Amino acid sequence: MATAAQPAQKSYFFDKGYKDLVNTIKGAWQRNIDSINKYKDNITNSRYSGDGKWVHIFKVIVNVLAMISVIVFGSIITAFVSFINVVVLLAFMLVIYIGFSLIWLADRLYLERKRIFTACHECKEKSLIPTYICPKCGAKHTNLTPGVYGILHRTCIGEDPDSYCGEVLPTTFFNGRRNLEAICPHCSTPLADRESVPICIPVVGGRSVGKTAFITAFSKDFIDQVAPAHSWDIEFYNDKKEEIYKEIESDYLRGSTRMTDRPQDINKASSVSFSFFVKGPEFKPERLVHVYDIAGEVFTDNTENEIQKQYEYCQGIVLIIDPFAIPSVRNRLEDQLAPEDIAGIGKADINGIVDSFLNKLREVTGLSDKKMSTVPLAVIISKIDSAGLENEVGDPAIKKKMAENPEIFNDYYNIQDYVCREFLKNNGMESFLNNIDLKFSNNRFFACTAIGHTRDKGQYAPEGVIPPMQWLFDNADRTMAKTWTDIAFPKKTIKIKEATG
Ligand SMILES: Nc1nc2c(ncn2[C@@H]2O[C@H](COP(=O)(O)OP(=O)(O)OP(=O)(O)O)[C@@H](O)[C@H]2O)c(=O)[nH]1
Ligand SMILES: [Mg+2]
Ligand SMILES: [Zn+2]
Ligand SMILES: [Zn+2]
Secondary structure, eight states: OOOSOOSBOOOGGGTHHHHHHHHHHHHHHHHHHHHHHHHHHHHHHHHHTTOOHHHHHHHHHHHHHHHHHIIIIIHHHHHHHHHHHHHHHHHHHHHHHHHHHHHHHHHHHHHHHTTOOEEOTTTOOEESSOEEEOTTTOOEETTOSSBTTBSSEEEBOOSOTTSOOOOEEEOSTTTTGGGSOEEOTTTOOEEOOTTOEEEEEEEEOSTTSSHHHHHHHHHHHIIIIIHHHTTOEEEESSHHHHHHHHHHHHHHHHTOOOOOOOOSSTTSOSEEEEEEEEEOTTOSSOEEEEEEEEOTHHHHHOOOSSOOTHHHHOSOEEEEEOGGGSHHHHHHHGGGSOHHHHHTOOOSOHHHHHHHHHHHHHHHHOOOSSSOBOSOEEEEEOOTTGGGTHHHHSHHHHHHHHHHOTTTOOOHHHHHHHHHHHHHHHTTOHHHHHHHHHHBSSEEEEEOBSSSSSTTSSSOOOBSSHHHHHHHHHHHOHHHHHHOOSSOOOSSOOOHHHHHO
8 A cells, every 4th residue: 555645635643643642742751851850950059049958958858859759750650641642543543544444445356356447548558546637736646545645535735835725536436536537657648447347459460461450340340230239338438539430430431441550659659449438237337448459560570669568468369360371372362362452461471470479478478488378369360251262261161061060060150260270270370270279278260351342342341350359358258248148159169180080
């Protein structure tokens, strides 16, 4: 609980009460010393004032006795009274200490149990409690929790020593703290998280694999179809995110994608989050979805502006693979591709991307090579509308398998996982598959087309973008898993060995 001093009034017993006590005790002892000095003076005066010998002796005896009694009884009484004083103050301090500790604990447990934290949408740093801003004077309260400044409320004194603020601020989750304005403790970006439960999903992959197209298709379909079907309300995180959604809608309508830049200004973030709240009676508190779009360049050139802190706490990762970036697939099917599709092929080597991604993951999470990551990983083969890939990993391929051996191939998304792995294996990507299985204990393969056709040829017609996200969301969040149940994913996938005998 020890943190930087807050611009707030400390409770009496932890500040002024303690000083008052010290002064009282000091004063009492000083009075004893003063009395002793007075008796000493009496003796000195008697010596020089011409008292007779016997009178002087008498006065000496009386004053010495008085001094002794002050030293003995005065000290005992003063010590006793001081002791009572200390005990009473300590008792009050203890009661208050226990009081704020219990409420502090309740607050902390609530945040932890509900998995509430703030994932800065700008710098991606995680904080349990952001820096709250006093609505009256703008003072920064870096630790607005129950404590020595108050149990349920604290009084802001402001940061300027010459002016007193006096605003009373709530310090817990249950009396309005979430409604105060907040900023990121690391980069001071204004936050609007309102103590919601974040669901953070980065979308990773090389340049031009279709990350932005995937996010566009997912966001539009989730907000337009999935949310209304479940009676969830969507609210954009802030105006900037609403702007992003306008771009998403216009790209969706035209069937285009925007190239995601890595900003040249190194102070700007390399990844952009599209963030929105999902609200509904089942979500208490509301969920805050962050989908991170990262320029593919970041994975090929190692040129990101900031470390992607979200890997440390994200609840799921989408790894997109452009099938046409696999040499054998490209060689076999290139002549069936439209010129726009050839131009849009991902250029980087997939194993290189994965290695670079794993390095970054290791960097932020501190996971050792041997220790597998437990974060759910959805590996998605994109652009399956092109060159008849649907027949290899899409719906026709799944139906064919199902007809071939209905006993083993009895679950649609398990078959999709199976055909995707088989496809990658048959195209020289076995080491990639092994690497994924080794590093991610919870992984599932999917195939999708985000645009549904070659780009700029009309509105998006996505297929397969929602299932991987449902799988990730359900893994991330128990309440989601109970409410978003359009697809029931079996716990176990089909192993290639099992199926081939
Ligand atoms: N046929 C087809 N082409 C797609 C699809 N998705 C993406 N593409 C093509 O791939 C190109 C790149 O897609 P983006 O979504 O911009 O890829 P990205 O991964 O965001 O790329 P960077 O942001 O540059 O790293 C697009 O211009 C399209 O030509 C799809 O579903 N079908
Ligand atoms: Mg992009
Ligand atoms: Zn920040
Ligand atoms: Zn204030």
